[in-house]
Amino acid sequence: MEDIETIAVLQDPVRRRLYEYVAAQGREVGRNEVAEAAGVSRTLAAHHLDRLTEAGLLVSGSRRLTGRSGPGAGRPAKVYTRARAEWSVSLPARDYRTAAELLAEAAEEAGLDAGLCAAARRRGEVLRGEAGPCGSLGEVMGVLAARGYEPHLEEKAGAEAGEGARAVRMRNCPFDVVAERFPPLVCGMNLALLEGLLGADGSLRARMDARPGECCVVVEDSKNNTD
């Protein structure tokens, strides 16, 4: 299947809604849950979810959603997550990815981290435009969502309740392929971009807090991080 055909599978509006719901959860979701969230019948949801899986946009597995096991636990249910593969179409053909990889390779070899970060911070500030620094995590969520980071709020485990107990994390790294090849360089660039985008003089702080499978940056209340 060519990329353009895979992407075309999402042209159906219901299918696209189901795909976006599954992608936004960041975990395995069952047919019932997806059907309910999208307001369609379970049968219709199942049909579209399997079509998305065939196209390679979702990955399916089976899991006992009740958490029980052994006799009486019922049949394992089919569950879905977004596939890790990425698809793109550019008309006419463009190849910015190779350009990005080559530039990153050269920057890495020449040790240009500081210059790259300065450029990224400036770009972030330009993208922010006239808007002041982000003042709330809700505003941060909107700004990050618009740039494809797929932000979600996380209650910090072990944190005292109240101010600063929540943080914004991001499921998607917009620079994934290049970041995987040159992590310190590109993740540092990403952090600087986000610092510029959110504004450094506000009450919120972006800092690096990498964990597997997510963007390496977390945004949180700066008051809570005086350590």
Added chain:
Amino acid sequence: MTAPRPTAHLAELNIATLSYPLDDPRVAPFVEALDPVNAAADGTPGFVWRLVDESGGDATGLRPAGENVIVNLSVWETQEALWDFTYRSGHLEVMRRRREWFERHVRAHLVLWWVPAGHIPTVEEALERLADLQAHGPSPRAFTFASSYTAAEAAPYLPDSPHPSDSPSTPCLPDSPDSPDSPGLPAARPV
């Protein structure tokens, strides 16, 4: 079903040339990060072993590659476990700031190689693998994250394992640093 026990582990060496002595305030943030980052490594699934000096905390007191060159030598169950620790943990923040504390390396400064499970690599062995990578480019004997080889591909080159030809000039044995390449190796790629 149980997964077969791994017969090979991945060894990793990286070297870093300090811009200032370790007690210089300009490298204080790095020194402060050592204990938490090393503790995180020790607690990471797939971590097997890491080199420590007489202090028992880290290996910064050892300078086998030069007076101002610190070394990091560790063993992991899989490449994924090592990658996730290196780039998807608190270690990434240290990596991000590396230019503040370390000289830029023109030649390769990180090398990976497979060892038999249970084998603890020596510093000499590790430095030889790095020299191999620097001299010949990535090969099943010595490689990098970006150009890696499987344990199966590296099987003939495991340290302390029988060499297929039983040649006395096995290149990977620590006591034969200057031995020529074995016949049948893939052509070395330029660095």
